[in-house]
Amino acid sequence: MKFKNTISLTLICLIMGITVAWQYKSVYNNKKTASVQSMTLEDLKDKLIIEKKNNDELRSRKDALDKEIREFESAKGDIDLYKKNLGTEMEKASIIAGLTDVKGPGINITISVKDTNFAWIGLKDLLTIVNGLRAAEANAISINDERIIAMTEISEIGNYIIINGVPMGSDKPFVIKAIFEEPKIDYSIKMLGSVFTKMEEDGYISVEVEKLDSIIIPKIEKNRPSFNFDLIKEN
Amino acid sequence: MLRKDQKYILMFIFILLGVLTTVQFRSIWNNNKNKPSIAYEIENLKKELEAEIAAGNELREEIEFNTKKKESILKTFVSGNDDGQLMEQWETVKLYAGLTDVKGDGVIITLNDAEEKNPIQVDWSLLHDSDIYEVVNELKKGGAQAISINNERVISTTEIVCAGPTIRVNRNRYAVPYEIKAIGDPKRLYSTFIESPIYSVLKWLEIRIEIKEAKDIEIPKFNGNIDNLVKGVEVVEQ
Numbered sequence: 001m002k003f004k005n006t007i008s009l010t011l012i013c014l015i016m017g018i019t020v021a022w023q024y025k026s027v028y029n030n031k032k033t034a035s036v037q038s039m040t041l042e043d044l045k046d047k048l049i050i051e052k053k054n055n056d057e058l059r060s061r062k063d064a065l066d067k068e069i070r071e072f073e074s075a076k077g078d079i080d081l082y083k084k085n086l087g088t089e090m091e092k093a094s095i096i097a098g099l100t101d102v103k104g105p106g107i108n109i110t111i112s113v114k115d116t117n118f119a120w121i122g123l124k125d126l127l128t129i130v131n132g133l134r135a136a137e138a139n140a141i142s143i144n145d146e147r148i149i150a151m152t153e154i155s156e157i158g159n160y161i162i163i164n165g166v167p168m169g170s171d172k173p174f175v176i177k178a179i180f181e182e183p184k185i186d187y188s189i190k191m192l193g194s195v196f197t198k199m200e201e202d203g204y205i206s207v208e209v210e211k212l213d214s215i216i217i218p219k220i221e222k223n224r225p226s227f228n229f230d231l232i233k234e235n
Numbered sequence: 236m237l238r239k240d241q242k243y244i245l246m247f248i249f250i251l252l253g254v255l256t257t258v259q260f261r262s263i264w265n266n267n268k269n270k271p272s273i274a275y276e277i278e279n280l281k282k283e284l285e286a287e288i289a290a291g292n293e294l295r296e297e298i299e300f301n302t303k304k305k306e307s308i309l310k311t312f313v314s315g316n317d318d319g320q321l322m323e324q325w326e327t328v329k330l331y332a333g334l335t336d337v338k339g340d341g342v343i344i345t346l347n348d349a350e351e352k353n354p355i356q357v358d359w360s361l362l363h364d365s366d367i368y369e370v371v372n373e374l375k376k377g378g379a380q381a382i383s384i385n386n387e388r389v390i391s392t393t394e395i396v397c398a399g400p401t402i403r404v405n406r407n408r409y410a411v412p413y414e415i416k417a418i419g420d421p422k423r424l425y426s427t428f429i430e431s432p433i434y435s436v437l438k439w440l441e442i443r444i445e446i447k448e449a450k451d452i453e454i455p456k457f458n459g460n461i462d463n464l465v466k467g468v469e470v471v472e473q
Binding site for chain 2: 009095
């Protein structure tokens with residue numbers, strides 16, 4: 001009798017043990033899938049917001065274009081309208097290509113080395129600043145009055161930084177100018193702040209940022225190597 | 236009658252049984268409550284996202300179509316007026332600004348995160364924005380005349396910044412792998428890149444990197460809204 005009791009109790013305990021383990025695993029798995037699902041959920045929501053924003057912008061672009069075409073069609077033969085329109089388009093493209101001197105509100109950054117015997121301005125400092133300005137939505141940039149266009153290279157040889165093929169002594173101060181849409185200036189200064197703080201913390205470079213209501217950025221000179229399109233076949 | 240110690244064992248078993256039943260019950264109840272609703276929501280969001288993407292593509296096509304229409308209207312009326320000089324000038328400026336699709340020989344670089352996590356620092360096995368813009372700068376040094384990153388044309392305002400696991404180029408996000416195309420002298424582009432410090436660094440970090448020369452690479456025009464790129468900028472009359 002006692003033997004039988006022991007056997008049955010052992011059996012019950014064994015079954016219970018297995019069930020508990022099983023149950024535990026199932027609950028754990030459920031939790032895991034739930035968290036994965038909520039992650040994809042958040043991800044999807046983010047993507048949806050971005051797409052919607054993009055589409056809103058596309059829609060307004062399309063509307064503006066539609067309006068222009070309607071105007072074009074109703075003004076058949078009015079050469080002046082076409083020319084005026086082409087003129088504005090050409091002006092926008094020239095700004096982007098860097099073909100004209102431009103002015104506007106912006107910032108003037110001067111970076112210089114504290115002790116020219118031990119330090120110099122590096123290629124990476126300049127690349128980081130230029131990319132940071134672009135990220136902050138600068139619309140025109142120059143370094144030491146060399147306009148930064150699409151194919152402008154920044155390289156380093158010995159004690160020189162070379163921009164648009166023009167050598168500049170890397171122990172001299174560099175003046176970087178950028179034009180922004182007015183409301184974006186403060187944001188850009190804040191955004192670049194961390195980059196500048198890091199440069200200053202390294203101890204070799206001092207950075208001065210000046211906010212200006214109007215700065216002038218010169219056009220690209222056409223003899224620069226970055227302004228060369230002879231290998232492009234148009235599609 | 237059961238013996239006293241057997242009673243304790245039974246009591247213990249029943250306590251466990253009780254807890255088990257409660258946990259089981261609650262878990263099933265929660266599952267039934269959450270699972271279908273989350274799955275349902277995900278399903279809905281996916282559909283909505285697909286619809287938005289489709290709408291976006293349609294809008295892009297319409298914009299493309301209307302831009303061409305506008306160009307052809309301009310061409311018809313303006314060309315006849317001054318022997319097509321103005322129109323020719325317009326085409327040239329567009330080419331300089333990166334507003335035309337272009338074709339030419341050059342190189343194609345593909346970049347992807349390292350296959351295995353770097354044992355020293357996990358961060359090192361991933362591509363960063365600085366890696367990409369340094370690679371792009373090397374191509375510019377090598378005399379590139381047009382560059383694109385995942386078919387996003389690099390123009391004067393093109394930023395390359397990290398945004399979580401993706402990078403933002405021309406205000407659009409892209410994930411790995413990155414395909415960088417450059418038109419120029421293929422030999423010069425190739426050797427400039429292979430000899431650059433950034434190439435050695437990325438190779439050393441086991442970032443997957445490939446460069447090949449190619450003929451007739453097609454690089455699309457800048458596809459964003461150019462009105463956003465000229466805000467605040469005024470042309471100085473000369």
